[in-house]
Amino acid sequence: MIDICTISLTETATLKIDKKEVMRYLRTKEMDEGLNAIYEACVKRIYEVASPKAVYKKFNINVLDNIVDFGFMKVNSKDLAKNLKDCNEAYAFAATLGIGADRTFDRLNRVSQTEATVFSAVASSLIESFCDYVNERLIDGLSSKPRFSAGYGDFSLEHQRDILSNLEADKRLGIFLTESYMMVPVKSVTAIIGIRS
Amino acid sequence: MDILSYMKKGFVFFDGGMGTQLQLNGLKAGQSPETWNITHPEIITAIHKSYFEAGANIATTNTFGANPLKIDNTDEVVARAIENAKRAIYDKHQYVALDIGPTGKLLKPLGDLSFEDAYDAFATVVKAGASRGCDLIIIETMNDTYELKAAVLAAKENSSLPVFATFVLDEKGKxxxxxxxxxxxxxxxxxxxxALGVNCSLGADELKRFVPELIKYSSVPVIVNPNAGMPYVVDGKTCYDSTPERFSSSVFEIAQMGARILGGCCGTTPEHIRLLTKALNGVTPKDIVKKNHTVVSSYSNACFFNNKVVLIGERINPTGKPKLKTALKENNLDYMxxxxxxxxxxxxHMLDVNVGLPEINEEEMLVNVIKEIQAxxxxxxQIDSSNPKALDSAMRIYNGKPLVNSVNGKEESLNSVLPLVKKYGGVVIALTLDENGIPNTAEGRVEIAEKIINRAKEYGIDKKDIIVDPLCLTVSSDKNAPSITLKSIELLKKIDVKVSLGISNVSFGLPSRDYVNSVFFSHALLMGLDAVIMNPYSLEMMKVYYAHNALMGIDDMCQDYISFASNNQASSVSTETEQITLERAIIKGLKKEAREITKDLIQIIEPLEIVNNHIIPALDTVGANYENGITFLPQLLMSAETATVAFEVVKENIKGEGNTNKGDIILATVKGDIHDIGKNIVKVILQNYGYNVHDLGKDVSPDTILKYAEKTGIKLIGLSALMTTTVPSMEETIRLVKSKHSDIRFMVGGAVLNPEYAQMIGADNYSKDAMESVRYAQEVFGN
Structure with a gap:
């Protein structure tokens, strides 16, 4: 087993927020002046309150039929097995924007649903952007598979608990799981990245 | 010699990591370390012993995850763990600490564990350990103030052992x-x-940066138990962990900064501890200096009473505020x-919270309002109540160190309030009145202040945790009142006590009260006032605050003043009204314009006419555009919120004429679901269309919904669920309510639902969006 490693970004502004993606999350085709002002304010706000952090570990894996064995968990999933075909190793990572984004969202949610909705979309774009950053850092020239998360296809959401607990994501990143398998902070992601042999 | 006496003599050493040692002995990833207390007691004892032999004074029991939220047999595990640790003792000055780690869950409102359940989990561990001969309790690796508060209360209320507590910092020191x-x-x-301090997460090299701040603020011994370190990357730069040599030399520096209790966390071994205790052998620790800060705190930051006056917002207090009274009676927490x-x-800088009204349950309301605000x-x-029971409950669930308003010189007050301040830790406002009323001399008031300070001391409350309010009577009924108050402040500052004042009372009965308040505030500031309870919306008061700081040289380069002044200039310039209609303002989502136009319209048109001929048609246009894919959710919401602003202006002018309520609807996000943006969107839109929405919040149990429906007789309930994992609780809610009241109807929505799924779980309507819920409500109420 390879050692665990954490990544923090204190310079969040290096992460890009994709306006087109935000508009897609909002299911809107246009941004007039008023909405754009809210968008700009939310972008400014998320850069202030986000504290992107990730933790990752590399595992030797064994794929047999539909079972993927990570050592710390065995996953019965056709889709994940297909994704990890030809892989002997995989990264598991967890990433989050931190609880500050949740607090800001909760506050906006009490004052203005427009601002809360736009803020949430902007934060989603930022966590995606951070995951891309982490992903790139991990594969670093290796040939890898697209990242795959618990909850995709038949990769059961219940494995979220195994992944988070193996990475000690509560202690290292402050990611917690509720009884109904929701991650807090909301803008958190876990994923598996297969490395081609 | 007990641990507290031993601690006074010199350094105290904790042991190092348990997990790493267990893995060396064969513990597999994913196995519970706690079960090894029962299956491999000899290994556990040997590990403890190896740390004692390395020079540690404290063996931390192998009970980090032994709380009942993580394992089923807490009592047995704790009992065996303590036995295992005690068996390792072979010399004097070797102690056993009952180890309490976090629950692994996040507390409400961000997470789903209640404060009370967290307390119960910790109390179970404490009860299991307290009677079995450990020497102290160490609460460690805590991430969250609220969980930490639950743990410390559980430790103190269920044992008489010394309590140490450490928390985890990230690389930003939070x-x-x-x-x-x-x-x-x-x-x-x-x-x-x-004793208090930090452990885990970072290595000694990184934690070192934060130790001076701990020492600067702490009056009790400081604990530092770093990790051996692990690789981590900050902004692209990779850093690595430390060897026992590196570790011990860094912790040596930490000791020289003034930390007294030292040890290791993850990855540290007996060798780390051996080198550390060797390095500090014969070194005398720094003295622990008692600090004199008057400070309160929230879940994230502290507020100090020094230098700049602390502004305490007075608006959440029903006295003289009819709207707030109504909100309290209607349980409208949104208003607060x-x-x-x-x-x-x-x-x-702080907020006063007072919800005392004769017709409501103050204790319950105070708790609920504080929970909402601190979220x-x-x-x-500042928790403001004259009811000791309400104070007790509110101080308990408050996420931080509160300011308590207030105690006074009456026996009854001293005896009921001071014990609470001692127990929960707080700063208390002391009013200078007693059984004989308010003295009409400054000297008389100071005398009462001194009496309160002395009584507090008997309870173990420091003078620094008392802020005296010398009271201010109305100038219109007693022309000398303000000067007595000012004189009192002057005398109180001479006995070196902090002073606060509720300012607004001075102008009672006078016109343009702001003018009087602000000048009085300015005079009080010159006397040395430390805190003021005031109205932050008062521009006159804020002018005094910023100008005073600038003039007294406590606003560096006058930056705060300049920013305050420029903000206020900006707002007075931008009042030119554009020539647009109310309809257009709503459609474009222009709140400020909508408010102004509605105010103008109300002078010439009947309120209901504005609603029916201007607001509703605009909403209909927006709704139709949305349904036809011409506008989208953000625009719909902006329009809805703009309409809300217009409605508010109209409502203020209706004065009891006509009933605009089109029907009552309950909305809730189901149990297990802690996200409620979808529900809130539906709420705003339904309110816009004239429905009276009873919002029960998020994570609401089926039973709560049933009881509320029965209490109010409401016949339409809207439920939202975001995840497949919470749809079952939606189904359960519908089944429970319908089994007793088949005439109650349900509309449901949420990302994972569809019409078939909604029908399957027994809902009457699937609302694909907020507009659909309006349609369905119109159908149900026939309007």
Whole structure:
């Protein structure tokens, strides 16, 4: 087993927020002046309150039929097995924007649903952007598979608990799981990245 | 010699990591380390012994995850763990600490564990350990102030053992839930822990940076138990872990900074501890200096009473505020939350919370309002009540070290309030009145202040935790009242006590009260006032505050003043009204314009006419555009919120004429689901269309919904669920309610639902969006 490693970004502004993606999350085709002002304010706000952090570990894996064995968990999933075909190793990572984004969202949610909705979309774009950053850092020239998360296809959401607990994501990143398998902070992601042999 | 006496003599050493040692002995990843207390007691004892032999004084029991939220047999595990540790003792000055780690869950409102359940989990561990001969309790690796408070209360209320507490910092020097060192120290000292500090997460090299701040604020011994380190990357730069040699030399430096209790956390071994204890052998630790800070805190930050006067927002207090009274009677917590956010945005440093009304249950309401406000505002709160039971419950669930308003010189008050301040840790406002009323001399008031300070001392409350309010009577009924108050402040500052004042009372009965208040405030500031309870919306008061700081040289380069002045200039210039209609303002989502236009219209048109001929048609246009894919959700919401602003202006002018309520609807996000944006969107739109929405919030149990429906007789319930994992609780809610009241109808929505799924779980309507819920409500109520 390879050692665990954490990544923090204190310079969040290096992460890009994709306006087109935000508009897609909002299911809107246009941004007039008023909405754009809210968008700009939310972008400014998320850069202030986000504290992107990730933790990752590399595992030797064994794929047999539909079972993927990570050592710390065995996953019965056709889709994940297909994704990890030809892989002997995989990264598991967890990433989050931190609880500050949740607090800001909760506050906006009490004052203005427009601002809360736009803020949430902007934060989603930022966590995606951070995951891309982490992903790139991990594969670093290796040939890898697209990242795959618990909850995709038949990769059961219940494995979220195994992944988070193996990475000690509560202690290292402050990611917690509720009884109904929701991650807090909301803008958190876990994923598996297969490395081609 | 007990641990507290031993601690006074010199350094105390904790052991190092348990997990790494267990893995060396064969513990597999994913196995519970706690079960090894039962299956491999000899290995556990041997590990403890190896740390004692390395020079550690404290063996930390192998009970980090032994709380009942993680394992089923807490009592047995704790009992065996303590036995295993005690068996390792072979010399004097070797102690056993009952180890309490976090629950692994995040507390409400961000997470789904209640404060009370967290307390119960910790209390179970404490009860299991307290009677079995351990020497102290160590609460460690804590990330969250609220969970930490639950743990410390559980430890202190269920044992008489010394309590040590350590928390985890990230590379920015904050906990992952956003609390800084000053606020952590304020909270823990308030709760009366015997030692406090940090552990885990970072290595000694990184933690070193934060130790001076811990020492600067803490009056109790400081603990530092770093990790051996692990690889981590900050902004692209990779750093690595430390060897026992590196570790011990870094911790040596930490000791020289003034930390007294030292040891290791993850990855540290007996060798780390051996080198550390060897390095510090014969070194005399720094003295522990008692600090004199008057400080309160919230979940994230501390507020100090020094230098700049602390502005305490007075708006959440029903006295003389009919709207707030109505909100309290209707259990409209949104009103209080908005009032809190508004005052924060105006620049308040703290908020007073008073919900005392004869016709409501003050204890329950105070708890609920504080829970709501501390979920959205990081300002520390001043808990304001004359009911000791309400104070007790509110101080208990407050997420930080509170300011308590108030105690006075009456026996009854001293005896009921001071014990609470001692127990929960707080700063208390002391009013200078007693059984004989308010003395009409400054000297008389100071005398009562001194009496309160002395009585507090008997309870173990420091003078620094008392802020005297010398009271201010109305100038219109007693022309000498203000000068007595000012004189009192002067005398109180001479006996070196902090002073606060509720300012607004001075102008009672006078016109343009702001003028009088602000000048009086300015005079009081010159006397040395430390805090003021005031209205942050008052521009006159804020002018005094910023100008005073600039003039007294406590506003560096006058930056705060300049920013205050420029903000206020900007707002007075931008009042030119554009020539647009109310309809257009709503369609374009222009709130400010909508408010102004509605105010103008109300002078010439009947209120209901504005609603029917201007607001509703605009909403219909927006709704139709949305349904036809011409506009989208954000625009719909902006319009809805703009309409809400217009409605508010209209409502203020209706004065009891006509009933605009089209029907009552319950909305809730189901149990297990802690996200409620979808529900809130539906709420705004339904309110726009004239429905009276009873919002029960998020994570609401089926039973709560049933009881509320029965109490109110409401026949339409809207439920939202975001995840497949929470749809079952939606189904359960519908089944429960319908089994008793088949005439109640349900509309449901949420990302994972569809019409078939909705029908399958027994809902009457699937609302694909907010507009559909309006349609369905119109169908149900026939309007």
């Amino acid at each position: 906990t992952v839930t956003g609390c800084d060192i000053q606020a952590m120290v304020a909270l823990l000292e308030g709760l009366g822990v015997d 939350v908005k009032e809190a956010i508004g005052q924060e945005e105006k620049g308040a 959205v505002s990081s300002l520390p709160l």
